[in-house]
Amino acid sequence: MSEHFLVTGGSRLEGEVVVGGAKNSVLKLMAAALLAEGTTVVTNCPDILDVPLMAEVLRGLGCEVELEGSEVRITTPAEPKYHADFDAVKQFRASVCVLGPLVARCRRAVVALPGGDAIGSRPLDMHQSGLRLLGARSEIEHGCVVAEADDLHGANIRLVFPSVGATENILMAAVLARGETVIDNAAREPEIVDLCNMLNQMGAKVSGGGSTTLTIQGVRKLEPTTHRVIGDRIVAATWGVAASMTRGDVRVRGVNHKHLGLVLDKLRLAGAEVTPEVDGFRVIQRERPKAINFATLPYPGFPTDLQPMAIGLAAVADGTSMITENVFESRFRFVEEMIRLGADARTDGHHAVIRGVPVLSSAPVWSSDIRAGAGLVLAGLVADGVTEVHDIFHIDRGYPRFVENLRGLGGVIERVSTE
Known part of the structure; x- marks a missing residue:
């Protein structure tokens, strides 16, 4: 039919x-739940198809996800899986936002190249180059983005374009890296500010949300939180x-x-x-x-x-x-x-x-x-x-x-x- x-x-x-709640925010907030062991609650979630799709992505990574009305409860295990290679990833673009959290938490990630809207080229070059500057190795292999890191350290990163997706992935990887990371020419969207606010509620040290420069002081561990989507x-x-x-x-x-x-x-x-x-x-x-x-x-x-x-x-x-x-x-x-x-x-x-x-x-x-x-x-x-x-x-x-x-x-x- x-x-x-x-x-x-x-x-x-x-x-x-x-x-x-904002479609362009909720999916990234759900991905951020991977950064902390325990139960994170995201409220004011919109009733759209992409939310259960992202829930399937997270379940494939070992999380327990409950959807009830406008609330999503995500329970992340002590050791999440790092391989996101399944059908749900290929159905929508925002699935790539699990890349940064997986690299930060597991020090490795294998994420199938995402699908999504037919509106033009949206390469992952900036995502990968940012992760490399943080100390990861990243390549495209067999239709997947593959990233590994023995250790993540702070870096000065300047984006050639204020990409929302690249800003989000680099930001979420940097919150658990050693030292200070500065992202110049960062995206300024309200959804980026929403993500920064949630990360800070989880114990991250992020400043500059809404400006062209984000500064992240890496921390060793984050805690789950409850956050309302803009x-x-x-x-x-x-x-x-x-x-x-x-x-x-x-x-x-x-x-x-x-x-x-x-x-x-x-x-x-x-x-x-x-x-x-x-x-x-x-x-x-x-x-x-x-x-x-x-x-x-x-x-x-x-x-x-x-x-x-x-x-x-x-x-x-x-x-x-x-x-x-x-x-x-x-x-x-x-x-x-x-x-x-x-x-x-x-x-x-x-x-x-x-x-x-x-x-x-x-x-x-x-x-x-x-x-x-x-x-x-x-x-x-x-x-x-x-x-x-x-x-x-x-x-x-x-x-x-x-x-x-x-x-x-x-x-x-x-x-x-x-x-």
């Missing part, structure tokens, strides 16, 4: 939606863009609006009234959105994960917009699907030019990744007729209760199963 969405256009989204800024922003596209009025709760400063500024430029609130924000769009330009960049720039939503907004905006993709070269696959829906768009290298039209036209479309899938549903909301969105398993990996939340805002969407 396969599933697809039927999205009926023409509805104005209105109401309140609460977002859960709200998902990408899911929250998706609902904010949906409000703007449908000329709606949506209050988004469960997220720190300061994590979305540039995104909310862009919605204001599109003509929306955006009001920050204690636990979120409100977006009201009264007229047709205005065309604006977007360029994706590492945080605090405009997130690449929101590029499909930016294209969807531009497709129905008044005027011509330019979208520049600076992070993942294959993300413009999404434009081909938008053209099926009647968008006036063309791409040239890492630029896309979109001339807005008053309304899109319904058509069958296919998701290539999590965010593209959500972007296509948003486009279906502003298309005439009924849009079929296929390969929706991608959306389930990143958006908990997606259909229920959209219906709660007045959207018309149906999940259909077919042979």
Whole structure:
């Protein structure tokens, strides 16, 4: 059986939606539980497919994992296994984040090369070079990342690009290394800060979270902890863009609006009234959105994960917009699907030019990744007729209760199963 969405256009989204924990944080926090013997509890976990997948990865490494509601309990043994070569690893990209903790805790790791979204090349060179500077040996062998270390020691590491994944793996390896490690040009995302906070709760000595320089004083041992995942800024922003596209009025709760400063500024430029609130924000769009330009960049720039939503907004905006993709070269696959829906768009290298039209036209479309899938549903909301969105398993990996939340805002969407 396969599933697809039927999205009926023409509805104005209105109401309140609460977002859960951040997908881009929870999986790394679960991996960090490998660093301490005992039971670590992660709360505010989103109900998405990747969480049980990560649970399977950890079980394969010898952990006991219990999933109950929005809480995950991970009991890590005194001697975890170090070989993560099984089907779950190959299904999602974030599985590679067990590499750093395994090297730190076991002094060795064998991790199958991860799968995930088809959005472009995401090599592990920086992960491996960082581990080598910490004293490990690392190679790619038989489809796996293999790393071993007799000892780990502090080092000065400068990343050639502020990679989130590399920052996380090097950070988690460094917390149990001898001496001081400095990571320059580190990723600054709120999810990195969330990981730093959890590690410090476990007894690590990490400073500089949220800046371009992380400083880690290695410790001999960490202890388990209980930690609450931050709200998902990408899911929250998706609902904010949906409000703007449908000329709606949506209050988004469960997220720190300061994590979305540039995104909310862009919605204001599109003509929306955006009001920050204690636990979120409100977006009201009264007229047709205005065309604006977007360029994706590492945080605090405009997130690449929101590029499909930016294209969807531009497709129905008044005027011509330019979208520049600076992070993942294959993300413009999404434009081909938008053209099926009647968008006036063309791409040239890492630029896309979109001339807005008053309304899109319904058509069958296919998701290539999590965010593209959500972007296509948003486009279906502003298309005439009924849009079929296929390969929706991608959306389930990143958006908990997606259909229920959209219906709660007045959207018309149906999940259909077919042979």
